[in-house]
Amino acid sequence: MTAPHxxxxxxxxxxxxxxxxxxxxxxxxxxTNDGVGDFPGLIEKxxxxxxxxxxxxxxxxxxxxxxxxxxxxxxxxxxxxPEYGTMADxxxxxxxxxxxxxxxxxxxxINHTSDQHPWFQKARAAKPGSAARDFYVxxxxxxxxxxxxxxxxxTEKSNWTWDExxxxxxxxxxxxxxxxxxxxxPKVLKEVLNIMRFWLDLGxxxxxxxAVPYLIERDGTNNENLSETHDVLKTIRAAxxxxxxxxxxxxxxxxWPEDAQQYFGQGDECHMSFHFPxxxxxxxxxxxxxxxxxxxxMRQTPEIPELCQWAxxxxxxxxLTLEMVTDxxxxxxxxxxxxxxxxxxxxxIRRRLAPLMERDRRRIELMNGLLLSMPxxxxxxxxxxxGMGDNIHLGDRDGVRTPMQWSPDRNGGFSxxxxxxxxxxxxxxxxxxxxxxNVEAQxxxxxxxxxxxxxxxxxxxxxxxxxRGTQQFxxxxxxxxxxxxxxxxxxDGETETILCVYNLSRTAQAVExxxxxxxxxxxxDLIGGAAFPPIGQLSYLLxxxxxxFFWFILATEAAxxxxxxxxxxxxxxxxxxxxxxxxxxxxxxxARHVLESEALPAYLMxxxxxxxxxxxxxxxxxxxxxxxxxxxxxxxLTEIEVAVxxxxxxxxxxxxxxxxGETNAALPQQLALARIRQTRRMGYxxxxxxxxxxxxxxxxxLRARTVVPVQDGEIRCLPTSHLDAVELPDxxxxxxxxAEQSNSSLIVGKKIIMKIIRxxxxxxxxxxxxxxxxxxxxxxxxxPCWARSPVSAMTAASxx
Ligand code: GLC
Numbered sequence: 001m002t003a004p005h006x007x008x009x010x011x012x013x014x015x016x017x018x019x020x021x022x023x024x025x026x027x028x029x030x031x032t033n034d035g036v037g038d039f040p041g042l043i044e045k046x047x048x049x050x051x052x053x054x055x056x057x058x059x060x061x062x063x064x065x066x067x068x069x070x071x072x073x074x075x076x077x078x079x080x081x082p083e084y085g086t087m088a089d090x091x092x093x094x095x096x097x098x099x100x101x102x103x104x105x106x107x108x109x110i111n112h113t114s115d116q117h118p119w120f121q122k123a124r125a126a127k128p129g130s131a132a133r134d135f136y137v138x139x140x141x142x143x144x145x146x147x148x149x150x151x152x153x154x155t156e157k158s159n160w161t162w163d164e165x166x167x168x169x170x171x172x173x174x175x176x177x178x179x180x181x182x183x184x185x186p187k188v189l190k191e192v193l194n195i196m197r198f199w200l201d202l203g204x205x206x207x208x209x210x211a212v213p214y215l216i217e218r219d220g221t222n223n224e225n226l227s228e229t230h231d232v233l234k235t236i237r238a239a240x241x242x243x244x245x246x247x248x249x250x251x252x253x254x255x256w257p258e259d260a261q262q263y264f265g266q267g268d269e270c271h272m273s274f275h276f277p278x279x280x281x282x283x284x285x286x287x288x289x290x291x292x293x294x295x296x297x298m299r300q301t302p303e304i305p306e307l308c309q310w311a312x313x314x315x316x317x318x319x320l321t322l323e324m325v326t327d328x329x330x331x332x333x334x335x336x337x338x339x340x341x342x343x344x345x346x347x348x349i350r351r352r353l354a355p356l357m358e359r360d361r362r363r364i365e366l367m368n369g370l371l372l373s374m375p376x377x378x379x380x381x382x383x384x385x386x387g388m389g390d391n392i393h394l395g396d397r398d399g400v401r402t403p404m405q406w407s408p409d410r411n412g413g414f415s416x417x418x419x420x421x422x423x424x425x426x427x428x429x430x431x432x433x434x435x436x437x438n439v440e441a442q443x444x445x446x447x448x449x450x451x452x453x454x455x456x457x458x459x460x461x462x463x464x465x466x467x468r469g470t471q472q473f474x475x476x477x478x479x480x481x482x483x484x485x486x487x488x489x490x491x492d493g494e495t496e497t498i499l500c501v502y503n504l505s506r507t508a509q510a511v512e513x514x515x516x517x518x519x520x521x522x523x524x525d526l527i528g529g530a531a532f533p534p535i536g537q538l539s540y541l542l543x544x545x546x547x548x549f550f551w552f553i554l555a556t557e558a559a560x561x562x563x564x565x566x567x568x569x570x571x572x573x574x575x576x577x578x579x580x581x582x583x584x585x586x587x588x589x590x591a592r593h594v595l596e597s598e599a600l601p602a603y604l605m606x607x608x609x610x611x612x613x614x615x616x617x618x619x620x621x622x623x624x625x626x627x628x629x630x631x632x633x634x635x636x637l638t639e640i641e642v643a644v645x646x647x648x649x650x651x652x653x654x655x656x657x658x659x660x661g662e663t664n665a666a667l668p669q670q671l672a673l674a675r676i677r678q679t680r681r682m683g684y685x686x687x688x689x690x691x692x693x694x695x696x697x698x699x700x701x702l703r704a705r706t707v708v709p710v711q712d713g714e715i716r717c718l719p720t721s722h723l724d725a726v727e728l729p730d731x732x733x734x735x736x737x738x739a740e741q742s743n744s745s746l747i748v749g750k751k752i753i754m755k756i757i758r759x760x761x762x763x764x765x766x767x768x769x770x771x772x773x774x775x776x777x778x779x780x781x782x783x784p785c786w787a788r789s790p791v792s793a794m795t796a797a798s799x800x
Pocket of ligand 1: 069072073109174210211252317318
């Protein structure tokens with residue numbers, strides 16, 4: 001269910017799993033050093049784009065053009081602007097992109113041409129009513145279609161412009177130098193289809209249909225979204241499918257959801273359409289610290305045909321358009337994000353993402369998190385992945401189209417040309433200039449926005465639910481938190497379920513989520529891999545830092561993703577005991593107090609061999625502590641007396657020190673009771689079971705039949721005769737069988753098994769007694785060779 005998913009290049013639904021990177025050729029990279037970005041430059045930077053983790057590139061218009069609308073005023077549909085390269089370069093670019101599994105999306109700008117296009121030059125000179133004249137929309141007066149809004153309100157006063165040559169007005173929805181083509185003339189559509197085939201034949205994978213709602217005009221309407229326009233699109237789609245199945249059409253229809261949705265038709269118009277209304281509402285939600293703008297617009301968003309897909313975006317080459325919000329919402333957004341009036345243009349804001357978020361990394365990440373997880377295919381605008389700034393002093397929308405900032409070198413590494421020759425000046429202010437914000441620096445910094453984006457895109461790529469899943473909102477009481485599920489049924493019958501939770505506010509928030517439909521599932525953080533507590537019957541509580549967000553996969557216990565990280569067993573916070581002379585110092589009153597009152601009760605509860613874990617420990621003390629001859633005398637043979645209920649129990653816990661750096665093993669640390677410091681030296685006071693000196697010292701004592709006088713008697717080391725026959729090297733290998741059984745066993749030099757019997761009772765331990773007896777009668781089973789009197793607590797047996 002969570003196996004990495006690599007989209008194949010053949011998949012006809014590739015656009016559903018795509019992440020699109022939007023590039024302006026002229027501003028990306030100038031390989032010819034004439035000051036203008038070009039195709040050879042873009043090819044050089046393809047590896048950068050691939051490494052970002054996107055798999056489609058959308059190119060802004062690169063055709064011959066007077067560039068009075070930055071290329072959307074096309075003068076020749078079948079060629080490339082000479083400053084950007086040659087057609088051979090374009091072919092090479094498509095080939096190189098495909099080699100890297102990157103799809104290419106170009107612009108099919110069909111609503112209008114430049115007034116420099118030969119069609120228009122011919123039309124204005126042609127007779128009224130002639131076929132050539134009819135390529136465009138003409139009128140004797142400028143009052144016709146007066147129910148039509150003006151889009152570029154800052155520049156244009158009318159959708160009609162008088163043409164001296166034609167002695168007539170021509171219709172244009174955008175700039176007056178961009179006459180609208182007349183789609184009532186079948187020859188226009190025929191030309192458009194030929195142009196489309198031309199680019200499909202070159203290998204282009206998708207076409208963005210610029211400004212499609214305005215193709216057809218009819219009296220008495222607002223001339224947007226007319227059914228005749230949809231008929232044109234159906235014809236285009238049919239021609240595309242017939243000529244090159246598997247290619248994609250992307251509608252630019254800046255419309256309300258119900259109208260934008262129409263551009264999918266019944267699955268027989270565009271494959272994709274931009275979700276224009278969602279975009280400003282993401283900005284609204286974070287400004288108002290309220291999820292409502294997002295949940296509200298998504299509720300108003302109709303279902304779309306199965307094979308269709310929204311394109312979602314935060315920013316693009318145009319102003320942040322506020323056409324699809326109410327007047328009061330627009331005022332709010334203008335006041336919040338464009339207090340400086342120079343940042344406003346038409347009905348929008350000409351700023352990039354980072355300045356809109358005031359360079360607040362948390363907010364930039366939050367917005368990108370939304371972009372990458374809302375239903376649809378995300379479109380990333382070049383430069384936003386490094387947090388590029390803008391320049392609101394440049395004309396029109398040029399301020400968000402400045403050169404890509406590659407490095408702190410001249411012109412931001414964009415071009416070696418004389419700065420005065422650059423197509424646009426790079427941003428140079430102290431906060432966003434190429435000195436401060438550039439690819440080179442960020443690529444070398446794991447904490448940069450660029451590195452973060454790369455990681456997020458890699459995570460997103462693993463889960464088809466992001467591109468293809470349905471969305472289900474949760475409505476927790478706290479409206480500052482936006483939460484939704486993305487659900488995608490995968491072939492094995494499971495449903496990939498991703499939970500996305502966003503804190504839209506500048507303060508920390510807690511939220512209770514109703515995840516009762518997913519009881520028993522384990523939320524695993526998609527980004528870090530940590531498994532969170534399983535979902536239970538009660539509401540699921542999460543806390544989020546300011547502008548924080550989570551993406552979780554809701555995994556079943558049985559199918560936890562292989563990359564998840566198990567919750568770590570919390571390491572106890574150990575006290576540090578200072579020893580001046582040696583281990584015995586831990587018995588000094590203050591250290592002893594720490595051990596008995598703080599360390600031991602918690603320690604015992606975690607030990608497998610402690611029998612009374614179901615009782616509260618009333619007290620624990622070091623009842624008997626005898627120094628025994630270890631190799632370095634660093635062993636304390638200790639008995640712990642524990643009061644539980646009405647009784648006391650005794651356990652053997654030999655203590656030793658494991659000094660830091662002397663062993664890499666984790667066991668001394670896991671079995672530690674306290675940290676130990678002797679001047680600069682640090683170590684652990686730990687169960688001597690984990691310290692090699694203990695078994696080795698004990699074997700030596702057995703061989704020497706040592707008798708150690710202790711407080712209330714003596715310890716006798718009583719080997720059987722078999723021990724003498726066992727030969728061990730100086731530093732035998734010591735294997736611990738298991739630290740956490742009722743007793744603890746280890747094997748020395750593959751010859752001796754030593755077992756620490758933990759529970760201490762009066763009399764001879766039956767296991768010791770039995771094994772000793774059997775050995776005496778000749779059984780070749782492990783033979784006990786050491787025991788403590790009067791209480792038997794330890795045996796050592798030779799395997800020889
Ligand atoms: C689209 C483009 C915009 C252009 C307009 C007119 O909206 O995105 O940049 O100015 O069409 O062609």
